[in-house]
Amino acid sequence: MLQVFRSSWALLFGILLLMVGNGLQGTLLGVRGGIEGFSTFEMSIVMSAYFVGFLGGSRLAPEMIRRVGHIRVFAALASMISAVLILYPALAHPVTWTLGRVLIGFCFSGVYVTAESWLNNAATNETRGQALSLYMILQMAGIVSAQGLLLIADPAGFVLFIIPSVLVSISFAPILLSVSPTPAFDTTRPMNLIKLVRTSPTGAVGILLMGGVYSALFGMSAVFGTEAGLSVSQISGFIAALYMGGLLFQYPIGWLSDRMDRRTLILAAAATGGAAGGAAMALGADYPALLAAAFLIGGMSNPLYSLLIAYTNDHLEPDDMAAASAGLLFINGVGAILGPLVTGALMGIIGPQGFFLFLMLLMLSLAVFTAYRMTQRAAVPVDETASYAPVLPTASPVAVEVAQEVAIEAAHEEESDALAS
Numbered sequence: 001m002l003q004v005f006r007s008s009w010a011l012l013f014g015i016l017l018l019m020v021g022n023g024l025q026g027t028l029l030g031v032r033g034g035i036e037g038f039s040t041f042e043m044s045i046v047m048s049a050y051f052v053g054f055l056g057g058s059r060l061a062p063e064m065i066r067r068v069g070h071i072r073v074f075a076a077l078a079s080m081i082s083a084v085l086i087l088y089p090a091l092a093h094p095v096t097w098t099l100g101r102v103l104i105g106f107c108f109s110g111v112y113v114t115a116e117s118w119l120n121n122a123a124t125n126e127t128r129g130q131a132l133s134l135y136m137i138l139q140m141a142g143i144v145s146a147q148g149l150l151l152i153a154d155p156a157g158f159v160l161f162i163i164p165s166v167l168v169s170i171s172f173a174p175i176l177l178s179v180s181p182t183p184a185f186d187t188t189r190p191m192n193l194i195k196l197v198r199t200s201p202t203g204a205v206g207i208l209l210m211g212g213v214y215s216a217l218f219g220m221s222a223v224f225g226t227e228a229g230l231s232v233s234q235i236s237g238f239i240a241a242l243y244m245g246g247l248l249f250q251y252p253i254g255w256l257s258d259r260m261d262r263r264t265l266i267l268a269a270a271a272t273g274g275a276a277g278g279a280a281m282a283l284g285a286d287y288p289a290l291l292a293a294a295f296l297i298g299g300m301s302n303p304l305y306s307l308l309i310a311y312t313n314d315h316l317e318p319d320d321m322a323a324a325s326a327g328l329l330f331i332n333g334v335g336a337i338l339g340p341l342v343t344g345a346l347m348g349i350i351g352p353q354g355f356f357l358f359l360m361l362l363m364l365s366l367a368v369f370t371a372y373r374m375t376q377r378a379a380v381p382v383d384e385t386a387s388y389a390p391v392l393p394t395a396s397p398v399a400v401e402v403a404q405e406v407a408i409e410a411a412h413e414e415e416s417d418a419l420a421s
Contacts, residue, residue: 008119008131012138014175015115018078019142021164021171022108024149025085026050027239028164029097030222031155031232032089040227042094044344047219048337049101055333056102057109065114071176074114077107078172085165089158115175136390140247140302147236155232196312196327202263202373203312206270207328209362210308211335212342213273213301214393216358217242219340220347221294224355227347234287238294245295246302253303254388261379262311263370266304270367273300277360281353297359302392304366305332309400310388314380325400332393 026047033043064073084100084107091100119131146164153159197204221242225235256265273296280293309328316324339358346354391400 010174010177011115011119012134014171015135016138016142017167017171018111018115019139020146020149021085021167023143023146024160024164026218027147027150027222027235028155028160029088030220031226031235033223034226035156036092038094040223040344040347043223044220044340046094046097046101047223047340048215049098050105050219051215051333051336053102053105054109055330055337057106058329058333061110061113064110070114070117073110074175075172077110078168081107081111082165082169085161085168089161133390136250136392137247139392140243144240144243144247147240150236151233193327193330196324200312200315202266202370203308204331205369206266206304206308206366207331208335209366210301210305210393211332212339213359213362214305215336215339216343216355217298217301220343220355224347224352228285228352238290241291241294242298245297245299249299250303250306250390253307254390257307257310257388258385259382262307262314262385263374263379266307266311267367267370269300269304269307270363270370273297274360274364274367276300277356277363280356281360301363305393306388306390309391310385314385329400336393
């Protein structure tokens with residue numbers, strides 16, 4: 001991993017700044033929306049809009065890159081992000097914020113596609129898995145550190161909107177000045193969606209549900225905190241706990257996933273996350289309990305995305321794994337769009353605890369569905385399972401395909417070892 005960092009540190013530093021900017025703007029809007037008097041329903045639409053744009057960017061950005069090249073796409077989209085971040089406080093209205101979130105989601109998706117393709121091009125077959133792990137760590141670190149920036153100025157002012165705009169602008173320099181000649185860009189032809197669902201019902205349903213869970217965590221956590229009457233520092237700590245859990249549990253769950261029936265691990269992680277959501281509802285406004293629940297929910301939900309991709313790969317031929325990535329991203333995107341909307345509706349009906357009710361219902365639904373599927377299909381032998389590669393639900397098509405490449409290479413190595421013996 002040190003070799004990857006030494007060869008790509010400037011690019012990774014630029015990505016870290018991008019994630020700090022994105023993490024700060026997501027939390028800040030949830031807090032500022034309450035100050036502006038936006039309703040929970042209005043904020044749910046605003047937060048959902050990001051994922052509409054992100055899904056659109058995932059599908060359109062590759063074609064944009066093929067037409068005009070990586071550098072032009074990156075510079076144009078990153079400049080647009082910086083501009084939208086500045087405009088949020090100047091145009092504080094649910095409609096303009098919704099349009100801004102669609103645009104910023106589209107742009108961040110395109111920027112991730114560009115940066116991830118550069119990172120993938122800089123990696124070798126031997127270091128690709130390490131590069132993906134380091135990239136995931138920096139993503140999480142960026143979001144966690146962004147929560148601390150929320151405390152340095154008044155959310156009712158302009159300063160906190162200027163900071164992420166500046167960070168995104170600064171991120172241009174290390175990325176554009178450090179990259180090697182832009183790589184050729186192509187994406188794999190996607191697998192038929194119906195075939196993907198039939199091949200791995202648990203993987204498809206799980207990815208859909210985790211899309212909803214992650215978008216609710218990313219988009220509605222600050223809205224929940226505002227509605228629950230938490231202070232800005234408490235909201236910052238609450239959201240940081242979500243992502244710290246995701247960072248710290250990623251590798252233990254990944255280690256276990258290569259050594260046991262993955263469905264048992266999916267069931268256990270989903271049930272644990274669901275139970276944490278139920279406990280948070282029962283304990284109400286006890287802040288230490290909220291932090292513990294957030295740590296467990298984030299710790300279970302973030303690794304589940306990678307675990308479900310790995311489980312889906314267990315039922316695919318190596319030649320089909322890359323083709324499945326587009327379908328998995330689309331399913332995740334649909335769940336992500338619906339997540340904030342349903343969460344907002346529940347919060348409108350029963351109050352702030354609707355946030356945890358939504359998380360609990362989705363994670364327990366995954367646990368129940370996984371338990372059912374365990375009665376319908378025999379487990380794949382552990383020595384025949386695909387490799388686990390960490391990837392976040394916010395990943396672009398490039399990162400997901402890189403994860404698939406890691407699994408494909410591992411599968412081919414196992415086949416070669418089997419033939420040799």
